[in-house]
Amino acid sequence: MNAEPDRNPVAILGAGTMGAGIAQACLAAGHPVRLHDASEEATGRAEARIGTGLRRAAEKGRLGDRDPAKALAALRTSAGAGEAPLHDAVAEASVVIEAVPEDPGLKREVWTAIGAGARDGALLCSNTSSLSITELGEAGGRPGATCGLHFFNPVPVLPLVEVVRGERTHDATLDRAESFAVGLGKTPVRCLDRPGFLVNRLLIPYLNEAALLADEGTAEPEAIDRAMTLGANLPLGPLALADLVGLDVVLQVMETLHREFGDPRYRPAPVLRRMVRAGRLGRKSGEGFFSYGGDA
Numbered sequence: 001m002n003a004e005p006d007r008n009p010v011a012i013l014g015a016g017t018m019g020a021g022i023a024q025a026c027l028a029a030g031h032p033v034r035l036h037d038a039s040e041e042a043t044g045r046a047e048a049r050i051g052t053g054l055r056r057a058a059e060k061g062r063l064g065d066r067d068p069a070k071a072l073a074a075l076r077t078s079a080g081a082g083e084a085p086l087h088d089a090v091a092e093a094s095v096v097i098e099a100v101p102e103d104p105g106l107k108r109e110v111w112t113a114i115g116a117g118a119r120d121g122a123l124l125c126s127n128t129s130s131l132s133i134t135e136l137g138e139a140g141g142r143p144g145a146t147c148g149l150h151f152f153n154p155v156p157v158l159p160l161v162e163v164v165r166g167e168r169t170h171d172a173t174l175d176r177a178e179s180f181a182v183g184l185g186k187t188p189v190r191c192l193d194r195p196g197f198l199v200n201r202l203l204i205p206y207l208n209e210a211a212l213l214a215d216e217g218t219a220e221p222e223a224i225d226r227a228m229t230l231g232a233n234l235p236l237g238p239l240a241l242a243d244l245v246g247l248d249v250v251l252q253v254m255e256t257l258h259r260e261f262g263d264p265r266y267r268p269a270p271v272l273r274r275m276v277r278a279g280r281l282g283r284k285s286g287e288g289f290f291s292y293g294g295d296a
C-alpha cells in the first residue's frame with residue numbers, strides 16, 4: 001500500500017454513480033471521505049454500494065492489508081440542498097471532487113459554493129465529462145486551484161483518470177491532482193480543456209459513426225459489431241458499447257462536440273435522437289441497438 005494519505009477528508013459532492021465510485025476508490029486508498037448529496041436517499045444508496053464494493057475488493061485481495069469495515073468507517077455522509085450544506089461539506093477538505101449531474105446551471109451553483117466554502121490551498125476538481133473546466137474554475141473564483149479529474153465508470157475498476165488543465169490552472173495544481181490519482185492506484189493522463197477531453201473525443205464519434213452505419217442499412221447491428229470485434233480485435237462492438245454507455249449520453253456528448261467545435265463532422269446521428277425520444281437508451285432501459293430482456 002502507498003504511504004498513509006493526508007488526514008483531511010476528500011470531499012465528494014454528488015453521491016450518484018460516479019461520486020459513490022470515487023468515494024470507494026478514496027476509502028480503499030486510506031483517505032477519510034466526506035460524501036455529500038442533495039438527497040438523503042442517494043447517500044443511503046451510495047453507502048450501501050460502497051460497503052459492498054469494499055468487501056468485494058477485499059475478497060479479491062485488492063484492498064492490500066486494509067480492513068473493509070475500517071475503510072468504510074472513514075466515510076461520513078451528509079445530505080441537503082442549498083449553499084450552507086455544501087459549505088459545510090467542503091470546509092475541512094484538502095481535496096474537493098465535484099460529481100453532480102451534467103447540468104451547466106447546477107454545476108455553476110455548486111462551484112460558486114465550493115469557491116466560497118473550501119479552505120485556502122484545497123485542490124478543487126470536477127469530474128465533468130463535457131463541461132469547460134475553465135468555466136467551472138471561474139465560477140468558483142479559484143481557477144488556479146481548479147482542474148478536471150475525470151474518472152471512468154466503474155471507478156473502482158477502470159485505471160484511467162484524465163487530468164484536465166483549464167486556461168488558468170496552475171502547474172502545481174496539476175502535479176497535485178496527478179499524485180492524488182496515483183495514490184488511488186490510477187493512471188493519470190494530462191490534457192487540455194477541450195470538449196470531450198481525450199477518451200470521449202475519440203470514442204463517442206466512433207460510436208456515432210457505427211449508429212450511422214446501422215441506420216443507413218450498410219449492415220445489421222450484429223454484423224457491424226462482429227466486424228469490429230474480429231477485425232479490430234476489440235472486446236466489444238461499437239453498438240453494444242453505445243448501449244452500455246447509454247444512447248442519451250452518446251447523444252449528449254455528440255451535441256456538445258458539435259456545438260463547441262461548430263464542425264459538421266460531429267453531427268449527432270439522427271437515429272440516436274429518434275431512439276432517445278422513444279426511450280430506447282440502451283442497457284439501462286432494456287432496449288437499444290440490442291435487446292436486454294426488458295419490457296421496452
Ligand SMILES: NC(=O)c1ccc[n+]([C@@H]2O[C@H](COP(=O)([O-])OP(=O)(O)OC[C@H]3O[C@@H](n4cnc5c(N)ncnc54)[C@H](O)[C@@H]3O)[C@@H](O)[C@H]2O)c1
Nearest residue numbers: 014015016017018019037038042099100101102128129153
Ligand atoms: N456516469 C458515467 O459514466 C460518467 C463517467 C465519467 C464522468 N461522469 C460525470 O460525472 C458527473 C456525475 O455523473 P453521475 O453519472 O454520477 O450522475 P448521477 O446522476 O448518478 O449522480 C449525481 C448525484 O448528484 C446529486 N446532486 C444533484 N444536485 C446536487 C447538489 N446541489 N449537491 C450535491 N449533490 C447533488 C444527485 O442527487 C445525484 O445523486 C457528471 O458530471 C458526469 O458527466 C459520468
